[in-house]
Amino acid sequence: MSRLNVILVIAVIIGAVIISSFGATTMQRLQAGFLSVISPFLKTGSAVQRQIGAMGQGLKTLDQLERENEQLKVENKELRTSNQIFRDLEAENSKLRSALEYRKRSIFKLLPARVISRDASAWWSTVRINRGFEDGVEPDQPVLTDVGLVGKTTTVAKNESIVLLISDESCKVASKVEGSNERGILSGRRVGEGEMPSEMQLNFLSKKANLQPGQKVFTEGVTKGTSTGVFPSGIFLGTVKSFQARPLDGQAIVEAAVDLSTVEDVFVVVGAK
Amino acid sequence: MKLAVGWFSLALAIFVTLVIQEFIPPLRSLHGARVFLVPMLFCYGALAMPFWAMLLMAIYAGLLTDLAHLNVVNGHVEIALGWSIVLFVFFGLFAHGLQPAFIRGRWWVHVLLAAVCTCVFLALQFVMICFRRQGVFFNETVAWRILAPGFIAAILAPLVHLTVVKAAPYVHGPMRLRPFRRIRQ
Numbered sequence: 001m002s003r004l005n006v007i008l009v010i011a012v013i014i015g016a017v018i019i020s021s022f023g024a025t026t027m028q029r030l031q032a033g034f035l036s037v038i039s040p041f042l043k044t045g046s047a048v049q050r051q052i053g054a055m056g057q058g059l060k061t062l063d064q065l066e067r068e069n070e071q072l073k074v075e076n077k078e079l080r081t082s083n084q085i086f087r088d089l090e091a092e093n094s095k096l097r098s099a100l101e102y103r104k105r106s107i108f109k110l111l112p113a114r115v116i117s118r119d120a121s122a123w124w125s126t127v128r129i130n131r132g133f134e135d136g137v138e139p140d141q142p143v144l145t146d147v148g149l150v151g152k153t154t155t156v157a158k159n160e161s162i163v164l165l166i167s168d169e170s171c172k173v174a175s176k177v178e179g180s181n182e183r184g185i186l187s188g189r190r191v192g193e194g195e196m197p198s199e200m201q202l203n204f205l206s207k208k209a210n211l212q213p214g215q216k217v218f219t220e221g222v223t224k225g226t227s228t229g230v231f232p233s234g235i236f237l238g239t240v241k242s243f244q245a246r247p248l249d250g251q252a253i254v255e256a257a258v259d260l261s262t263v264e265d266v267f268v269v270v271g272a273k
Numbered sequence: 274m275k276l277a278v279g280w281f282s283l284a285l286a287i288f289v290t291l292v293i294q295e296f297i298p299p300l301r302s303l304h305g306a307r308v309f310l311v312p313m314l315f316c317y318g319a320l321a322m323p324f325w326a327m328l329l330m331a332i333y334a335g336l337l338t339d340l341a342h343l344n345v346v347n348g349h350v351e352i353a354l355g356w357s358i359v360l361f362v363f364f365g366l367f368a369h370g371l372q373p374a375f376i377r378g379r380w381w382v383h384v385l386l387a388a389v390c391t392c393v394f395l396a397l398q399f400v401m402i403c404f405r406r407q408g409v410f411f412n413e414t415v416a417w418r419i420l421a422p423g424f425i426a427a428i429l430a431p432l433v434h435l436t437v438v439k440a441a442p443y444v445h446g447p448m449r450l451r452p453f454r455r456i457r458q
Contacts, residue, residue, distance in 0.1 A: 001366075008325060012328050013359055016332075016359045017359075018355075019353075019354050020355035020356060021353075024345050024349060027343055030340060031345075034337075042292065045292060045296050118296075118298070119295070120295050120297065120342075121307065121344075121398075122306065122398075122399075122418040122422070123399060123402050124342070124351075154345050155343070164346060170344070170351065170406065171346070190406075191399075193412075261298075
């Protein structure tokens with residue numbers, strides 16, 4: 001390798017070290033800029049993916065209808081296809097109505113958002129949503145559905161944000177268990193631990209907690225001095241699957257309320273009503 | 274001219290790959306492994322391009338990869354921006370050592386390099402996260418998530434070579450991208 005090449009390599013490595021010394025805020029700002037650049041591609045990709053998904057779903061139910069057709073031998077093919085289209089519309093209508101109802105009765109000011117992509121990394125559980133600081137989203141705001149908590153925003157770009165899911169090991173939520181005085185910290189499990197990716201761990205419970213499967217877990221809503229924590233109190237997190245007493249504390253395995261691998265429509269809590 | 278076309282085509286391919294990867298769900302049958310093709314594309318560039326162009330590609334690919342995967346929790350960055358640049362520079366140096374074999378027509382060098390670099394990248398990423406969190410651990414799922422993307426990258430690597438081979442005759446200009454030169458001969 002020539003001397004010039006050695007100098008170039010050293011220069012690049014020094015440059016990389018300088019970049020790595022940037023503060024978290026600067027890095028987030030750079031990431032927000034990058035998100036803004038890829039945002040149109042992600043949104044287009046998301047729309048295409050939805051269309052393909054809907055088409056696949058339609059074909060799946062069409063198969064079911066064909067089976068019905070074999071049994072009943074009554075309706076013709078054209079009529080069944082039309083029925084299917086109406087059924088899809090009805091299901092979508094019902095889903096949207098349910099979301100709208102939740103938004104109306106919620107005590108929080110909710111901003112509807114849509115998941116446009118999921119993190120391609122093997123080690124983190126994050127999703128990207130189609131709302132950013134132009135819509136009033138800020139970092140560390142809770143994200144939920146009508147079923148329960150999804151996660152919190154981290155990096156916020158102009159029209160897009162990254163949401164750290166509660167199934168990620170680094171997302172920690174102060175929690176309480178229904179029907180008991182037990183309080184603990186809920187977080188995602190480490191890679192490869194547990195049977196399902198939707199399983200989380202609730203740590204720092206008392207050894208004698210003896211929680212039963214099916215007990216519900218909610219956010220605790222911790223306050224730090226005059227300010228409240230990220231998550232308001234009383235948001236449903238999931239249900240206890242099992243409990244084990246460890247030498248120093250108790251640990252419960254909690255099944256997430258929301259199916260985080262398929263969640264599409266979410267709300268960002270942008271404030272109180 | 275040809276080098277510029279090659280460099281920008283590869284840069285575009287890396288960008289497009291990063292976007293497409295976002296829409297590929299985790300492979301449940303492979304313990305939730307993800308498709309990760311950036312190191313494979315970078316390695317092709319490193320094998321085919323001159324040294325300085327490889328360094329530029331390392332900066333570009335590293336920065337984009339870090340920006341796509343940056344995870345900030347409670348004001349703390351798990352893996353700092355810039356570490357991928359260093360890693361890609363090392364991959365590039367390694368690839369340049371193998372460049373003579375690649376130029377002689379041993380296309381499978383890229384296949385091996387793609388597999389090794391993808392696995393090393395993911396393994397180091399995992400180790401860094403472990404140190405940030407609760408210490409290093411290892412299980413079957415971790416092994417799958419490191420090895421399976423490497424295997425997928427190795428399977429797809431010949432397609433990149435084939436694409437370049439097919440595209441080369443349509444790009445005019447001086448023969449500076451080495452595999453292109455070899456194809457013309």
